[in-house]
Amino acid sequence: MNNEKLNKYLYAYGKANSPVAGPLLINSIMDIPNKIDQDENLSWNSKNIFVFIIPRLSALTAFCLMGIYMGGVGSSALAEDEVAEIDYEISFNLNSKIFISDNLNTLLDVEDIIFVEEKIK
Amino acid sequence: MKNNEFYIGIIAITDEELILRIGKGDQKAYGTLVERHLSMNLGFASKILGNTADAEEVMQEAFIRVWKHSNLWDPSRNTKFTTWFYRVVTNLCHDVSRKRKPQTKTEVLEAMASDEVAADNLIAVNQRSQQVKNGLNEIPQRQCTAIILCYFQGLSNREAAEVMEVSLSAIESYLVRGRRNLAEALKEDKDNLLKDIG
Known part of the structure:
Protein backbone atom coordinates (compact mmCIF):
# COMPACT_ATOMS: atom_id res chain seq x y z
CA MET A 1 0.00 0.00 0.00
CA ASN A 2 1.49 3.31 -1.02
CA ASN A 3 1.54 6.49 1.05
CA GLU A 4 -1.26 8.16 -0.85
CA LYS A 5 -3.59 5.23 -0.31
CA LEU A 6 -2.63 4.98 3.35
CA ASN A 7 -3.42 8.68 3.79
CA LYS A 8 -6.80 8.10 2.21
CA TYR A 9 -7.51 5.35 4.72
CA LEU A 10 -6.28 7.45 7.62
CA TYR A 11 -8.48 10.33 6.49
CA ALA A 12 -11.49 8.02 6.49
CA TYR A 13 -10.61 6.82 10.00
CA GLY A 14 -10.19 10.38 11.21
CA LYS A 15 -13.53 11.36 9.77
CA ALA A 16 -15.34 8.38 11.28
CA ASN A 17 -13.76 8.93 14.70
CA SER A 18 -14.28 12.62 15.31
CA PRO A 19 -17.29 12.57 17.60
CA VAL A 20 -18.96 15.73 18.77
CA ALA A 21 -19.35 15.94 22.54
CA GLY A 22 -23.04 15.52 23.33
CA PRO A 23 -24.89 17.65 25.90
CA LEU A 24 -25.04 14.70 28.28
CA LEU A 25 -21.26 14.37 28.32
CA ILE A 26 -20.70 18.14 28.57
CA ASN A 27 -23.13 18.45 31.49
CA SER A 28 -21.60 15.50 33.25
CA ILE A 29 -18.08 16.94 32.90
CA MET A 30 -19.19 20.44 33.87
CA ASP A 31 -20.85 18.97 36.95
CA ILE A 32 -17.62 17.42 38.25
CA PRO A 33 -16.73 20.39 40.55
CA ASN A 34 -20.10 20.01 42.29
CA LYS A 35 -19.60 16.31 42.90
CA ILE A 36 -15.91 15.90 43.60
CA ASP A 37 -13.69 17.67 46.11
CA GLN A 38 -10.26 18.88 45.15
CA ASP A 39 -7.17 17.36 46.74
CA GLU A 40 -6.15 19.17 49.88
CA ASN A 41 -3.14 21.33 49.35
CA LEU A 42 -1.05 20.78 52.45
CA SER A 43 1.08 23.71 53.51
CA TRP A 44 3.81 22.95 56.02
CA ASN A 45 2.99 25.27 58.86
CA SER A 46 3.40 24.13 62.47
CA LYS A 47 -0.30 23.30 62.89
CA ASN A 48 -0.36 21.12 59.76
CA ILE A 49 2.86 19.42 60.75
CA PHE A 50 1.29 18.59 64.12
CA VAL A 51 -1.95 17.37 62.53
CA PHE A 52 -0.13 15.36 59.83
CA ILE A 53 2.96 14.02 61.55
CA ILE A 54 1.95 13.30 65.15
CA PRO A 55 -0.80 10.69 64.50
CA ARG A 56 1.39 8.92 61.94
CA LEU A 57 4.41 8.98 64.20
CA SER A 58 2.34 7.63 67.11
CA ALA A 59 0.95 4.83 64.95
CA LEU A 60 4.43 3.95 63.69
CA THR A 61 5.81 3.84 67.25
CA ALA A 62 2.90 1.69 68.39
CA PHE A 63 3.47 -0.74 65.50
CA CYS A 64 7.19 -0.91 66.27
CA LEU A 65 6.53 -1.67 69.93
CA MET A 66 3.94 -4.26 68.99
CA GLY A 67 6.45 -5.79 66.56
CA ILE A 68 9.11 -6.02 69.28
CA TYR A 69 6.61 -7.57 71.70
CA MET A 70 5.30 -10.06 69.13
CA GLY A 71 8.84 -10.90 68.09
CA GLY A 72 9.70 -11.81 71.70
CA VAL A 73 6.61 -13.92 72.12
CA GLY A 74 7.16 -15.55 68.77
CA SER A 75 10.72 -16.63 69.51
CA SER A 76 9.82 -18.24 72.86
CA ALA A 77 6.90 -20.02 71.21
CA LEU A 78 9.35 -21.36 68.64
CA ALA A 79 11.65 -22.62 71.35
CA GLU A 80 8.74 -24.48 72.99
CA ASP A 81 7.91 -26.03 69.66
CA GLU A 82 11.45 -27.16 69.21
CA VAL A 83 11.54 -28.75 72.67
CA ALA A 84 8.25 -30.50 71.99
CA GLU A 85 9.62 -31.81 68.73
CA ILE A 86 12.74 -33.20 70.37
CA ASP A 87 10.59 -34.83 73.06
CA TYR A 88 8.44 -36.37 70.39
CA GLU A 89 11.31 -37.64 68.28
CA ILE A 90 13.04 -39.57 71.01
CA SER A 91 10.89 -41.15 73.66
CA PHE A 92 12.28 -43.14 76.51
CA ASN A 93 10.62 -46.24 77.73
CA LEU A 94 11.50 -46.61 81.39
CA ASN A 95 10.29 -50.20 81.79
CA SER A 96 12.10 -51.75 78.87
CA LYS A 97 14.98 -49.30 79.02
CA ILE A 98 14.85 -49.04 75.27
CA PHE A 99 15.24 -45.84 73.37
CA ILE A 100 12.68 -45.87 70.62
CA SER A 101 13.18 -43.45 67.87
CA ASP A 102 10.14 -42.38 65.82
CA ASN A 103 12.01 -43.58 62.80
CA LEU A 104 11.39 -47.09 64.00
CA ASN A 105 7.72 -46.65 63.18
CA THR A 106 8.73 -47.59 59.69
CA LEU A 107 9.83 -51.00 60.94
CA LEU A 108 6.50 -52.73 60.80
CA ASP A 109 7.93 -56.13 60.67
CA VAL A 110 7.96 -57.73 64.14
CA GLU A 111 11.22 -59.54 63.42
CA ASP A 112 12.92 -56.27 62.77
CA ILE A 113 11.80 -54.85 66.13
CA ILE A 114 13.14 -57.94 67.90
CA PHE A 115 16.40 -57.55 66.05
CA VAL A 116 16.72 -53.96 67.21
CA GLU A 117 16.01 -54.92 70.83
CA GLU A 118 18.66 -57.62 70.74
CA LYS A 119 21.16 -55.25 69.27
CA ILE A 120 20.59 -52.74 72.08
CA LYS A 121 20.95 -55.39 74.75
CA MET B 1 -5.39 35.01 18.25
CA LYS B 101 -11.92 -7.67 25.89
CA PRO B 102 -10.01 -7.82 22.61
CA GLN B 103 -12.24 -7.73 19.57
CA THR B 104 -11.88 -10.86 17.50
CA LYS B 105 -10.94 -10.74 13.86
CA THR B 106 -14.22 -12.46 12.94
CA GLU B 107 -16.29 -9.75 14.66
CA VAL B 108 -14.42 -7.06 12.78
CA LEU B 109 -14.80 -8.81 9.48
CA GLU B 110 -18.50 -9.41 10.14
CA ALA B 111 -18.95 -5.73 10.89
CA MET B 112 -17.06 -4.82 7.77
CA ALA B 113 -19.06 -7.23 5.63
CA SER B 114 -22.38 -5.93 6.94
CA ASP B 115 -21.24 -2.35 6.42
CA GLU B 116 -20.28 -3.25 2.94
CA VAL B 117 -23.65 -4.77 2.12
CA ALA B 118 -25.39 -1.68 3.49
CA ALA B 119 -23.18 0.68 1.57
CA ASP B 120 -23.05 -1.58 -1.44
CA ASN B 121 -19.52 -0.35 -1.98
CA LEU B 122 -16.37 -2.35 -1.14
CA ILE B 123 -14.20 0.66 -0.36
CA ALA B 124 -16.73 2.85 1.39
CA VAL B 125 -15.45 5.35 3.94
CA ASN B 126 -16.81 3.47 6.95
CA GLN B 127 -15.25 0.25 5.77
CA ARG B 128 -11.86 1.91 5.33
CA SER B 129 -12.22 3.33 8.79
CA GLN B 130 -13.00 -0.11 10.18
CA GLN B 131 -9.94 -1.51 8.44
CA VAL B 132 -7.75 1.23 9.90
CA LYS B 133 -9.19 0.56 13.35
CA ASN B 134 -8.35 -3.09 12.92
CA GLY B 135 -4.87 -2.20 11.66
CA LEU B 136 -4.20 0.18 14.56
CA ASN B 137 -5.16 -2.61 16.97
CA GLU B 138 -2.50 -4.80 15.41
CA ILE B 139 0.45 -2.42 15.49
CA PRO B 140 2.35 -1.66 18.73
CA GLN B 141 0.60 0.80 21.02
CA ARG B 142 3.34 3.46 20.93
CA GLN B 143 3.44 3.48 17.13
CA CYS B 144 -0.35 3.85 17.08
CA THR B 145 -0.23 6.75 19.57
CA ALA B 146 2.52 8.49 17.58
CA ILE B 147 0.51 8.24 14.35
CA ILE B 148 -2.63 9.59 15.99
CA LEU B 149 -0.82 12.46 17.72
CA CYS B 150 1.07 13.58 14.63
CA TYR B 151 -1.34 12.72 11.87
CA PHE B 152 -4.74 13.44 13.41
CA GLN B 153 -4.05 15.84 16.25
CA GLY B 154 -1.63 17.90 14.21
CA LEU B 155 1.13 17.86 16.80
CA SER B 156 4.67 18.41 15.64
CA ASN B 157 7.12 15.56 16.15
CA ARG B 158 8.71 17.49 19.02
CA GLU B 159 5.34 18.02 20.76
CA ALA B 160 4.42 14.36 20.28
CA ALA B 161 7.79 13.37 21.73
CA GLU B 162 7.05 15.50 24.80
CA VAL B 163 3.63 13.93 25.24
CA MET B 164 5.02 10.42 24.92
CA GLU B 165 8.11 11.30 26.97
CA VAL B 166 10.53 9.95 24.36
CA SER B 167 13.29 11.48 22.24
CA LEU B 168 12.66 13.14 18.89
CA SER B 169 14.46 10.36 17.02
CA ALA B 170 12.30 7.77 18.82
CA ILE B 171 9.09 9.46 17.70
CA GLU B 172 10.37 9.62 14.13
CA SER B 173 11.14 5.93 14.29
CA TYR B 174 7.67 5.16 15.71
CA LEU B 175 6.07 7.10 12.87
CA VAL B 176 8.03 5.41 10.10
CA ARG B 177 7.61 1.91 11.50
CA GLY B 178 4.00 2.60 12.47
CA ARG B 179 3.01 3.70 8.97
CA ARG B 180 4.82 0.73 7.42
CA ASN B 181 3.19 -1.76 9.83
CA LEU B 182 -0.20 -0.17 9.37
CA ALA B 183 0.11 -0.37 5.58
CA GLU B 184 0.99 -4.06 5.88
CA ALA B 185 -1.87 -4.71 8.32
CA LEU B 186 -4.32 -2.96 6.01
CA LYS B 187 -3.14 -4.98 3.04
CA GLU B 188 -3.50 -8.26 4.97
CA ASP B 189 -6.89 -7.20 6.27
CA LYS B 190 -8.13 -6.38 2.81
CA ASP B 191 -6.88 -9.70 1.45
CA ASN B 192 -8.62 -11.56 4.30
CA LEU B 193 -11.85 -9.67 3.70
CA LEU B 194 -11.81 -10.44 0.00
CA LYS B 195 -11.16 -14.12 0.81
CA ASP B 196 -14.02 -14.15 3.33
CA ILE B 197 -16.45 -12.55 0.93
CA GLY B 198 -15.50 -15.16 -1.50
Whole structure:
Protein backbone atom coordinates (compact mmCIF):
# COMPACT_ATOMS: atom_id res chain seq x y z
CA MET A 1 0.00 0.00 0.00
CA ASN A 2 1.49 3.31 -1.02
CA ASN A 3 1.54 6.49 1.05
CA GLU A 4 -1.26 8.16 -0.85
CA LYS A 5 -3.59 5.23 -0.31
CA LEU A 6 -2.63 4.98 3.35
CA ASN A 7 -3.42 8.68 3.79
CA LYS A 8 -6.80 8.10 2.21
CA TYR A 9 -7.51 5.35 4.72
CA LEU A 10 -6.28 7.45 7.62
CA TYR A 11 -8.48 10.33 6.49
CA ALA A 12 -11.49 8.02 6.49
CA TYR A 13 -10.61 6.82 10.00
CA GLY A 14 -10.19 10.38 11.21
CA LYS A 15 -13.53 11.36 9.77
CA ALA A 16 -15.34 8.38 11.28
CA ASN A 17 -13.76 8.93 14.70
CA SER A 18 -14.28 12.62 15.31
CA PRO A 19 -17.29 12.57 17.60
CA VAL A 20 -18.96 15.73 18.77
CA ALA A 21 -19.35 15.94 22.54
CA GLY A 22 -23.04 15.52 23.33
CA PRO A 23 -24.89 17.65 25.90
CA LEU A 24 -25.04 14.70 28.28
CA LEU A 25 -21.26 14.37 28.32
CA ILE A 26 -20.70 18.14 28.57
CA ASN A 27 -23.13 18.45 31.49
CA SER A 28 -21.60 15.50 33.25
CA ILE A 29 -18.08 16.94 32.90
CA MET A 30 -19.19 20.44 33.87
CA ASP A 31 -20.85 18.97 36.95
CA ILE A 32 -17.62 17.42 38.25
CA PRO A 33 -16.73 20.39 40.55
CA ASN A 34 -20.10 20.01 42.29
CA LYS A 35 -19.60 16.31 42.90
CA ILE A 36 -15.91 15.90 43.60
CA ASP A 37 -13.69 17.67 46.11
CA GLN A 38 -10.26 18.88 45.15
CA ASP A 39 -7.17 17.36 46.74
CA GLU A 40 -6.15 19.17 49.88
CA ASN A 41 -3.14 21.33 49.35
CA LEU A 42 -1.05 20.78 52.45
CA SER A 43 1.08 23.71 53.51
CA TRP A 44 3.81 22.95 56.02
CA ASN A 45 2.99 25.27 58.86
CA SER A 46 3.40 24.13 62.47
CA LYS A 47 -0.30 23.30 62.89
CA ASN A 48 -0.36 21.12 59.76
CA ILE A 49 2.86 19.42 60.75
CA PHE A 50 1.29 18.59 64.12
CA VAL A 51 -1.95 17.37 62.53
CA PHE A 52 -0.13 15.36 59.83
CA ILE A 53 2.96 14.02 61.55
CA ILE A 54 1.95 13.30 65.15
CA PRO A 55 -0.80 10.69 64.50
CA ARG A 56 1.39 8.92 61.94
CA LEU A 57 4.41 8.98 64.20
CA SER A 58 2.34 7.63 67.11
CA ALA A 59 0.95 4.83 64.95
CA LEU A 60 4.43 3.95 63.69
CA THR A 61 5.81 3.84 67.25
CA ALA A 62 2.90 1.69 68.39
CA PHE A 63 3.47 -0.74 65.50
CA CYS A 64 7.19 -0.91 66.27
CA LEU A 65 6.53 -1.67 69.93
CA MET A 66 3.94 -4.26 68.99
CA GLY A 67 6.45 -5.79 66.56
CA ILE A 68 9.11 -6.02 69.28
CA TYR A 69 6.61 -7.57 71.70
CA MET A 70 5.30 -10.06 69.13
CA GLY A 71 8.84 -10.90 68.09
CA GLY A 72 9.70 -11.81 71.70
CA VAL A 73 6.61 -13.92 72.12
CA GLY A 74 7.16 -15.55 68.77
CA SER A 75 10.72 -16.63 69.51
CA SER A 76 9.82 -18.24 72.86
CA ALA A 77 6.90 -20.02 71.21
CA LEU A 78 9.35 -21.36 68.64
CA ALA A 79 11.65 -22.62 71.35
CA GLU A 80 8.74 -24.48 72.99
CA ASP A 81 7.91 -26.03 69.66
CA GLU A 82 11.45 -27.16 69.21
CA VAL A 83 11.54 -28.75 72.67
CA ALA A 84 8.25 -30.50 71.99
CA GLU A 85 9.62 -31.81 68.73
CA ILE A 86 12.74 -33.20 70.37
CA ASP A 87 10.59 -34.83 73.06
CA TYR A 88 8.44 -36.37 70.39
CA GLU A 89 11.31 -37.64 68.28
CA ILE A 90 13.04 -39.57 71.01
CA SER A 91 10.89 -41.15 73.66
CA PHE A 92 12.28 -43.14 76.51
CA ASN A 93 10.62 -46.24 77.73
CA LEU A 94 11.50 -46.61 81.39
CA ASN A 95 10.29 -50.20 81.79
CA SER A 96 12.10 -51.75 78.87
CA LYS A 97 14.98 -49.30 79.02
CA ILE A 98 14.85 -49.04 75.27
CA PHE A 99 15.24 -45.84 73.37
CA ILE A 100 12.68 -45.87 70.62
CA SER A 101 13.18 -43.45 67.87
CA ASP A 102 10.14 -42.38 65.82
CA ASN A 103 12.01 -43.58 62.80
CA LEU A 104 11.39 -47.09 64.00
CA ASN A 105 7.72 -46.65 63.18
CA THR A 106 8.73 -47.59 59.69
CA LEU A 107 9.83 -51.00 60.94
CA LEU A 108 6.50 -52.73 60.80
CA ASP A 109 7.93 -56.13 60.67
CA VAL A 110 7.96 -57.73 64.14
CA GLU A 111 11.22 -59.54 63.42
CA ASP A 112 12.92 -56.27 62.77
CA ILE A 113 11.80 -54.85 66.13
CA ILE A 114 13.14 -57.94 67.90
CA PHE A 115 16.40 -57.55 66.05
CA VAL A 116 16.72 -53.96 67.21
CA GLU A 117 16.01 -54.92 70.83
CA GLU A 118 18.66 -57.62 70.74
CA LYS A 119 21.16 -55.25 69.27
CA ILE A 120 20.59 -52.74 72.08
CA LYS A 121 20.95 -55.39 74.75
CA MET B 1 -5.39 35.01 18.25
CA LYS B 2 -4.05 31.71 19.49
CA ASN B 3 -6.41 28.85 20.11
CA ASN B 4 -5.18 28.32 23.64
CA GLU B 5 -5.90 31.82 24.81
CA PHE B 6 -9.03 32.98 26.50
CA TYR B 7 -9.84 36.65 26.46
CA ILE B 8 -11.46 38.43 29.37
CA GLY B 9 -11.58 42.04 28.32
CA ILE B 10 -8.13 42.59 26.90
CA ILE B 11 -6.27 40.12 29.06
CA ALA B 12 -5.44 36.79 27.47
CA ILE B 13 -5.50 33.85 29.85
CA THR B 14 -3.44 30.81 29.01
CA ASP B 15 -4.32 27.25 29.93
CA GLU B 16 -1.61 27.26 32.58
CA GLU B 17 -3.13 30.31 34.26
CA LEU B 18 -6.55 28.71 34.07
CA ILE B 19 -5.32 25.57 35.78
CA LEU B 20 -3.89 27.69 38.59
CA ARG B 21 -7.27 29.35 38.99
CA ILE B 22 -8.98 25.97 38.98
CA GLY B 23 -6.63 24.97 41.76
CA LYS B 24 -8.18 27.74 43.83
CA GLY B 25 -11.65 26.34 43.12
CA ASP B 26 -12.60 28.60 40.20
CA GLN B 27 -15.40 26.73 38.42
CA LYS B 28 -15.63 29.30 35.61
CA ALA B 29 -12.00 28.69 34.72
CA TYR B 30 -12.73 24.98 34.78
CA GLY B 31 -15.63 25.47 32.37
CA THR B 32 -13.39 27.43 30.00
CA LEU B 33 -10.73 24.73 30.05
CA VAL B 34 -13.35 22.06 29.33
CA GLU B 35 -14.67 24.07 26.38
CA ARG B 36 -11.16 24.43 24.99
CA HIS B 37 -10.00 20.87 25.30
CA LEU B 38 -13.00 18.53 25.36
CA SER B 39 -13.70 18.16 21.63
CA MET B 40 -10.09 17.80 20.54
CA ASN B 41 -9.24 15.25 23.22
CA LEU B 42 -12.50 13.36 22.77
CA GLY B 43 -11.52 12.88 19.12
CA PHE B 44 -8.02 11.84 20.19
CA ALA B 45 -9.31 9.25 22.69
CA SER B 46 -11.86 8.04 20.20
CA LYS B 47 -9.16 7.46 17.57
CA ILE B 48 -6.91 5.61 19.98
CA LEU B 49 -9.73 3.41 21.28
CA GLY B 50 -11.77 3.24 18.06
CA ASN B 51 -14.86 3.63 20.22
CA THR B 52 -16.77 6.76 21.23
CA ALA B 53 -18.41 5.34 24.37
CA ASP B 54 -15.03 4.39 25.90
CA ALA B 55 -13.58 7.72 24.78
CA GLU B 56 -16.35 9.58 26.64
CA GLU B 57 -15.58 7.65 29.82
CA VAL B 58 -11.90 8.49 29.42
CA MET B 59 -12.71 12.18 29.05
CA GLN B 60 -14.79 12.18 32.22
CA GLU B 61 -11.98 10.55 34.15
CA ALA B 62 -9.43 12.94 32.64
CA PHE B 63 -11.41 16.02 33.69
CA ILE B 64 -11.94 14.54 37.16
CA ARG B 65 -8.15 14.46 37.43
CA VAL B 66 -7.89 18.03 36.20
CA TRP B 67 -10.31 19.19 38.88
CA LYS B 68 -8.91 17.06 41.69
CA HIS B 69 -5.22 17.65 41.13
CA SER B 70 -5.18 21.18 39.72
CA ASN B 71 -4.05 22.61 43.07
CA LEU B 72 -0.91 20.52 42.80
CA TRP B 73 0.01 22.16 39.48
CA ASP B 74 3.54 23.52 39.71
CA PRO B 75 4.08 26.49 37.36
CA SER B 76 7.84 26.41 37.98
CA ARG B 77 8.10 23.20 35.96
CA ASN B 78 7.05 25.08 32.79
CA THR B 79 4.94 22.17 31.61
CA LYS B 80 2.34 23.00 28.99
CA PHE B 81 -1.17 22.04 30.04
CA THR B 82 -1.88 20.61 26.57
CA THR B 83 1.10 18.27 26.79
CA TRP B 84 0.20 17.14 30.31
CA PHE B 85 -3.44 16.62 29.38
CA TYR B 86 -2.59 14.59 26.27
CA ARG B 87 -0.39 12.46 28.50
CA VAL B 88 -3.26 11.89 30.97
CA VAL B 89 -5.68 11.00 28.17
CA THR B 90 -3.14 8.69 26.49
CA ASN B 91 -2.47 6.81 29.72
CA LEU B 92 -6.17 6.45 30.47
CA CYS B 93 -6.78 5.15 26.93
CA HIS B 94 -4.03 2.58 27.34
CA ASP B 95 -5.57 1.49 30.66
CA VAL B 96 -8.95 1.03 28.97
CA SER B 97 -7.34 -0.89 26.08
CA ARG B 98 -5.62 -3.25 28.49
CA LYS B 99 -8.79 -3.92 30.47
CA ARG B 100 -11.28 -4.41 27.67
CA LYS B 101 -11.92 -7.67 25.89
CA PRO B 102 -10.01 -7.82 22.61
CA GLN B 103 -12.24 -7.73 19.57
CA THR B 104 -11.88 -10.86 17.50
CA LYS B 105 -10.94 -10.74 13.86
CA THR B 106 -14.22 -12.46 12.94
CA GLU B 107 -16.29 -9.75 14.66
CA VAL B 108 -14.42 -7.06 12.78
CA LEU B 109 -14.80 -8.81 9.48
CA GLU B 110 -18.50 -9.41 10.14
CA ALA B 111 -18.95 -5.73 10.89
CA MET B 112 -17.06 -4.82 7.77
CA ALA B 113 -19.06 -7.23 5.63
CA SER B 114 -22.38 -5.93 6.94
CA ASP B 115 -21.24 -2.35 6.42
CA GLU B 116 -20.28 -3.25 2.94
CA VAL B 117 -23.65 -4.77 2.12
CA ALA B 118 -25.39 -1.68 3.49
CA ALA B 119 -23.18 0.68 1.57
CA ASP B 120 -23.05 -1.58 -1.44
CA ASN B 121 -19.52 -0.35 -1.98
CA LEU B 122 -16.37 -2.35 -1.14
CA ILE B 123 -14.20 0.66 -0.36
CA ALA B 124 -16.73 2.85 1.39
CA VAL B 125 -15.45 5.35 3.94
CA ASN B 126 -16.81 3.47 6.95
CA GLN B 127 -15.25 0.25 5.77
CA ARG B 128 -11.86 1.91 5.33
CA SER B 129 -12.22 3.33 8.79
CA GLN B 130 -13.00 -0.11 10.18
CA GLN B 131 -9.94 -1.51 8.44
CA VAL B 132 -7.75 1.23 9.90
CA LYS B 133 -9.19 0.56 13.35
CA ASN B 134 -8.35 -3.09 12.92
CA GLY B 135 -4.87 -2.20 11.66
CA LEU B 136 -4.20 0.18 14.56
CA ASN B 137 -5.16 -2.61 16.97
CA GLU B 138 -2.50 -4.80 15.41
CA ILE B 139 0.45 -2.42 15.49
CA PRO B 140 2.35 -1.66 18.73
CA GLN B 141 0.60 0.80 21.02
CA ARG B 142 3.34 3.46 20.93
CA GLN B 143 3.44 3.48 17.13
CA CYS B 144 -0.35 3.85 17.08
CA THR B 145 -0.23 6.75 19.57
CA ALA B 146 2.52 8.49 17.58
CA ILE B 147 0.51 8.24 14.35
CA ILE B 148 -2.63 9.59 15.99
CA LEU B 149 -0.82 12.46 17.72
CA CYS B 150 1.07 13.58 14.63
CA TYR B 151 -1.34 12.72 11.87
CA PHE B 152 -4.74 13.44 13.41
CA GLN B 153 -4.05 15.84 16.25
CA GLY B 154 -1.63 17.90 14.21
CA LEU B 155 1.13 17.86 16.80
CA SER B 156 4.67 18.41 15.64
CA ASN B 157 7.12 15.56 16.15
CA ARG B 158 8.71 17.49 19.02
CA GLU B 159 5.34 18.02 20.76
CA ALA B 160 4.42 14.36 20.28
CA ALA B 161 7.79 13.37 21.73
CA GLU B 162 7.05 15.50 24.80
CA VAL B 163 3.63 13.93 25.24
CA MET B 164 5.02 10.42 24.92
CA GLU B 165 8.11 11.30 26.97
CA VAL B 166 10.53 9.95 24.36
CA SER B 167 13.29 11.48 22.24
CA LEU B 168 12.66 13.14 18.89
CA SER B 169 14.46 10.36 17.02
CA ALA B 170 12.30 7.77 18.82
CA ILE B 171 9.09 9.46 17.70
CA GLU B 172 10.37 9.62 14.13
CA SER B 173 11.14 5.93 14.29
CA TYR B 174 7.67 5.16 15.71
CA LEU B 175 6.07 7.10 12.87
CA VAL B 176 8.03 5.41 10.10
CA ARG B 177 7.61 1.91 11.50
CA GLY B 178 4.00 2.60 12.47
CA ARG B 179 3.01 3.70 8.97
CA ARG B 180 4.82 0.73 7.42
CA ASN B 181 3.19 -1.76 9.83
CA LEU B 182 -0.20 -0.17 9.37
CA ALA B 183 0.11 -0.37 5.58
CA GLU B 184 0.99 -4.06 5.88
CA ALA B 185 -1.87 -4.71 8.32
CA LEU B 186 -4.32 -2.96 6.01
CA LYS B 187 -3.14 -4.98 3.04
CA GLU B 188 -3.50 -8.26 4.97
CA ASP B 189 -6.89 -7.20 6.27
CA LYS B 190 -8.13 -6.38 2.81
CA ASP B 191 -6.88 -9.70 1.45
CA ASN B 192 -8.62 -11.56 4.30
CA LEU B 193 -11.85 -9.67 3.70
CA LEU B 194 -11.81 -10.44 0.00
CA LYS B 195 -11.16 -14.12 0.81
CA ASP B 196 -14.02 -14.15 3.33
CA ILE B 197 -16.45 -12.55 0.93
CA GLY B 198 -15.50 -15.16 -1.50
